[in-house]
Amino acid sequence: MTIDDKQIDAWLRDIEVPQDLNERLLAFSQPASTVVIRTKRSLLFGASLLAIAASVFGVAIFVQSLNRSTESLTIATNPELVRELGEIKAEIALIDQVIHQAEVRELSKRLNAFSSEANVAAIDRIQRTALIVSLSDQSALQLGASPEWVRRDMARVIQRFPNTAGANHAQQFIAQIETQ
Amino acid sequence: MRNDDHRRRLYEQCVQEHAAALYRVAFRLTGCHESANELVQETFLNAWKDLSKLKDDSKMRGWMFSILRNQNSKVARRTSRERNLTTPMIENLTDRSSQDHDEFRGQFQEALDQLDDDHKLPLLLVSMEGHSVEAVAEVLGVPRGTILSRLHRGRQKLKTILTRVLGIEPEKDKCDDDRR
Numbered sequence: 152m153t154i155d156d157k158q159i160d161a162w163l164r165d166i167e168v169p170q171d172l173n174e175r176l177l178a179f180s181q182p183a184s185t186v187v188i189r190t191k192r193s194l195l196f197g198a199s200l201l202a203i204a205a206s207v208f209g210v211a212i213f214v215q216s217l218n219r220s221t222e223s224l225t226i227a228t229n230p231e232l233v234r235e236l237g238e239i240k241a242e243i244a245l246i247d248q249v250i251h252q253a254e255v256r257e258l259s260k261r262l263n264a265f266s267s268e269a270n271v272a273a274i275d276r277i278q279r280t281a282l283i284v285s286l287s288d289q290s291a292l293q294l295g296a297s298p299e300w301v302r303r304d305m306a307r308v309i310q311r312f313p314n315t316a317g318a319n320h321a322q323q324f325i326a327q328i329e330t331q
Numbered sequence: 332m333r334n335d336d337h338r339r340r341l342y343e344q345c346v347q348e349h350a351a352a353l354y355r356v357a358f359r360l361t362g363c364h365e366s367a368n369e370l371v372q373e374t375f376l377n378a379w380k381d382l383s384k385l386k387d388d389s390k391m392r393g394w395m396f397s398i399l400r401n402q403n404s405k406v407a408r409r410t411s412r413e414r415n416l417t418t419p420m421i422e423n424l425t426d427r428s429s430q431d432h433d434e435f436r437g438q439f440q441e442a443l444d445q446l447d448d449d450h451k452l453p454l455l456l457v458s459m460e461g462h463s464v465e466a467v468a469e470v471l472g473v474p475r476g477t478i479l480s481r482l483h484r485g486r487q488k489l490k491t492i493l494t495r496v497l498g499i500e501p502e503k504d505k506c507d508d509d510r511r
Contacts, residue, residue, distance in 0.1 A: 154490050156458070162439050163459040166358050168351045169368065176350055176372070179379045180342045 197287030198246045200294050205239045242290070249283045281317025284308050289324055298328050338382050341391075345378065349395050356396070356455045360403050360448075362440050370406065374399045393470045396456065400470070435497075442492040450485035453478050458486070 285308050292301040305321035312318050353374060358367040377398050385394055443451065452471060456462045457478070464482075468475045 154493055156486060159454075159486060159489060159493075160458045163359065163443075163454065164355065165436060165439075166355045168354045169364070172354055172368075172371070173346050173350050176346045176375045177343060179376055180339045 194246050194250050194284060194287060197284075197291055198243050200291050200296065201239050201243050201246075201287075204294050205236060205243075242287075246283060246287060249280055277312060278315050278317065281308055281312035281315040282320065283317070284312075285317040285321040285324065288321070292328070302328055341388060342379055342382060345391055345395065346375065349392055350375070352460050353395060353399055355459060357399060357403070359440070359443060359455050359459070360451070361406075362444055366406075370399065370402055373402045373406075377402065392462070393466055396462075396470050400452070438496055439493070442489060442496050445492050446485055446488055450481050450488060453482045454485045454489070457482055 285305055288296075288301045288304050288308070291304075292298060302325055305325050308321040309318045309325075350371065354367055354371050357370040357374075358364065361367050361370055374395065378395060381398075385391065446454070453467055456467045456470070457464060462470075464475055464478050468478045471478070
């Protein structure tokens, strides 16, 4: 037996391509599921409210510092407001992270994949998503959202993420709203 | 600017037309199916995200191979590759000839791995996948003559290695005969 160029080319092509390759790759172009879209929308609403609250705080402090120039109050020197703004910023960052994680989880699910680690982590992310959505609903109520809207959104958390800490929190909070 | 439908259609066409070819090249570059799967997925994920940057749809094939090549370089820099040459996708352990075939595939891949990427890539893209020398020169960013010479040298090296590893006689080089 001898080796010629044709033989080498044939050996080079002797590879079995997985039968489900195209199916897996096509998953990238599929639209996000409605669960992810709605979760994202809900979280973005919470984030927007928090961002508005942060802006209002900023303007209030600015006006306050103009009015009370003798007290020299600024955002940087008022520890309580600095802390509150810090908390709001942290919450916005967390919401961003949860949105990102929900998308990553969706993608991992679609890949059906080679990374079992991603699937294990996904369980934790569902818990976190539920908790953050219910907490952001609670914040939304405190920031002036209508109780009816908050109740409806929390009911969705209970329905979509049953048996999670977020769903339990939502259930307790709805009961609290209804008794008030 | 491309709309979502056009982008999706283009992507789906790309998967149908090029996924198998990219997979074969990925397998030859990485030496195992798991790494090839990951490399192809990364390549298509990047393609999906950056599809709007592709100005000329007719250059899709070259563009995809450029992404694959860049991804492979990144992975090669980041991690040492784990090779699993003895695990075929479809195993038939009772079939002796199938075992021999798998063993040969492993040996062939080991021989191919001894080539550096400069010599391996032209072999994979031109000999294995049938790209034109000009197209490969453009993808790799080197002159046409360089591709031709790397192709020739790559083949010769591979024949020499295979001869040593498998004990097969190489075919006489016609150029050598002509020179005599």
